[in-house]
Amino acid sequence: MAEFQALQTATAEWKPHQIAKAGDIATMARAAGDLAEVVKESLSLASAGMEVVKVLAQLQNINPLLIALDALADEVLIAIQAIKEAGFWYLYVDPYFIRNVSPDPAFTYGFEQLRNPAGERLWLEESPRGDMVQTTTTPTQVQLDTQKVIPHLATPRKLIAGGYNPYKGKGVEDPLQKISPYAKFTVKQVIQTFTDAFDDEGDIPRYRRVGGAPKEGVVVYDKDGNNYSGWDPVKEFGLQLYNIGKENVDGSIIKDYKAARKPVNTKIAPGKPNILGQTTYAGGSGAIAIIIAAPSFDIFAETFDKFSKMFTDIPEFAATTGKGLLESLNEVITPANTVIKLTMVDSNYGLFEAGDVIGGQIYGGLSKILEVNADSVVVSTMTTQKEVTATDDAGNILRYVTTINPNEDERWVDMEVIGKPYRSVDGLNPFITGDTVYEMEQRGTRTDNTPNYVVRGQDTVGLPPPARVYPKVGKVSMEKLAVLPDSTPPDFGGIQIKEIIPGWGEFFQTLENFVLQLKGMISDSAAFIQDMIDMIKGIEKFLEDLIAAIVDFLEFFQITLPSTGVYALYLPNQSGGNEGIKSQLSEAGGIPELGYAAGILFVATEGDVLIAGGGSKNPIDLLALVLGLL
């Protein structure tokens, strides 16, 4: 139950995003270019100091390679130029990992109703003779209202998640058809969250003053040079503002006001998609929505994990957030095994063994016994005291207290079992010391095909003693975690872009250090040359490793996300602004209503310049290209 409480969190928010961190790539490409220059320079210096060296020609061979290297750096620079300015807003809706929306628990509490071995609910129907006869025929609401049919409830009465609900209309439906051990957030809810986010009035861009901002009342200017009055450094504004810029000393007109001006405020929140702070714009905008959805939680978890690995450049998926996504979802699917120490297990009804499912009567813990620790099965130590009276020959009554062992016949035993916990509909419930543990049996299945367990023989409680079925029984003495769960294959061996990106930095840093050392080297000492050779060998090894890592990484990216479970909606640039996207989002068909869903929505607004190979002014088309949607 604690898990559902934890789901009360903040709402999904818009955030800015750039494809593959274009800024980082720009730095990388520039570094490559600079480096080529330094290598060239150091080469000529080295050559100058080595005039007598016969191998000069060989060293000079590097020149064509350097030229090619320069060209490649330029190519990377040009390639990233297009995406450098391609900024997006993204809205991430995740009910399970980050939990920025609250999934529905999807159950109500009710009285536990008996079920036959097939899982059908048992009812008591009034017969023509006036007595109540057991039936599995689902009654109508009228029959329930007139008490012609009543639910056959478990004795003693017990409130359970997904039990019989007497409220009008709720009793006829079988709650098992609706309940699941995993909280649900459906495709419809994800789309609803997407569209609602456009209406969040508080989610607007906010800019705060920077140091050296002008005083209150000074006229300020927007990006295009339009002037605004009402500047107040204490207030937050919805757009980027600038000062008038430097005055020209010779009194002439400032030709480049953009170069002369300075920003007076800085963005502190991106807000929902907007053009120059205007969220109700009518200009061009486009969107790509991706929804990961599945009918069962385990398939959803697997697809969602792969999806997250594809988008590690989105902060919510970053490896640095600690526990990995699959690990986190796995904990939901396969919680860690626990060791449960039981006491007073009544051997009259049989001892628990591997394969039995046990359930806590009061606190609702549920676990399948994987193993019984054979050494732990010992007779329960039970002592009690009783008063004994004895009359001597003189008729005096002597009273004394004696200690006795009520377990002399070794009926009750202690045992330690390793159990695999099962999720109940209301979460993962622990075994609490003192709770009575019963043997459970399956009665029907919930959605997700997970079994529904009830206390064994509970439907025979009202029968005459010979017909009753008695479950194995014991008491919880302690529960502790056993071993951590194994990860569920497939595992991608931890290949993540986050691990590769630092590699880029190291790569250039190492090379830079190398060429700097090379530059300072004008010496013909044999020892120094040997050092140089060793250093080059080291760097060669480093590059080899880097290339191997990249090959692995690329292999991972050969695996495209399985199309099953991943739904995309591409809304190309349109002139209706946010409202246009909103209506297209809610009207688009073609996606089934699945129970477990999460999603991400990218929105971009039309710019002034052509991008994506010159075909569009909206970066969304570039993103569509990159994601393989074009």
Next chain:
Amino acid sequence: MAHPKGKWAEAEIRRDDIKNLMEKTKTLATMYSDLLAIKREGWENVLKAQLKKDAREKEKQNG
């Protein structure tokens, strides 16, 4: 087949930007590797020549 516009559809999401970027980085690394290999070979030859020269001079000094 292009993804339908304005309609939800199952999609095989790719990250061509990352793939391209990694390919480029790989090419850069490979080229630097080649460059260093040539350079190392050059230095090794320098060293060999130097050692040979030293040995010759030593021989000359020893007569």
